[in-house]
Amino acid sequence: MMTEIALNILDVTENSIRAGASEIEISIAADTEKDILEVLIRDNGCGMNEEQLQKVTDPFFTTRTTRKVGLGIPFFKQAAESTGGSFTIQSRVNEGTCVKAVFGLSHIDRMPLGDINSTIYTLVVFNESIDFHYRYAYDGKEYVLDTKEIKHILDGLSFQNAEVSGFIRDYLDANKAEVDDGRTL
Secondary structure, eight states, X not given: OOSSHHHHHHHXXXXXXXXXXXXXXXXXXXXXXXXXXXXXXXXXXXXXXXXXXXXXXXXXXXXXXXXXXXXXXXXXXXXXHTTTOEEEEEEETTTEEEEEEEEEXXXXXXXXXXXXXXXXXXXXXXXXXXXXXXEEEETTEEEEEEHHHHHHHHTTOOTTSHHHHHHHHHHHHHHHHHHHTXXXX
C-alpha cells in the first residue's frame, strides 16, 4: 500500500498519461467542518470500456503488459473506504476517466496527503505537452495552477527551464501555505 495520498494521485495520473490524455484535472479539497478530504482526478484520455471499468478495482487486473497485477486503483479505493469515505470511478471510451476518492479527514486510518507539491511539480514540469488544471482547497480558501495559462504567458519557453521550473515550485509552495496556513493534511 502507498504511504501517502500524493503517491496515489501520482499513480492514477500516470494512468491518465498512459491513456493518452492531453488534459488532466487534479483537485484536492479539505473541509474540516464536513470532516472530509476529497481527491478528484479527471482526464480526457482513451477511457475504459464497461468490462475494463468493472475490473479496474481488482488487483489482479491490469492493461499493462509489463506486469500481471495493478495495485494502484485497488489500494487507493481501500485507503478511502477504510476511513469511512468512498471511491468512484467513471469512464467512457474516447472521452476519458474520472476518479474520485473521499477520505474521512480526521479518521485515524487516513494516510497523510504527503508531499503534494512535489507530485504536482513533477507531473507538470516533466509532462509539459499535457495541460494540467490543479486546484487545492482548504476550508473555502483555494488556489489554482493552470498550465494552459502558464504556457500562454511563456510563449514557448520550456517548463524545464531553471527559472520557469523554479517559479512553478515557488508558486505551489507559497500558495499552498497561504491556503492551508501551513497545516499538514
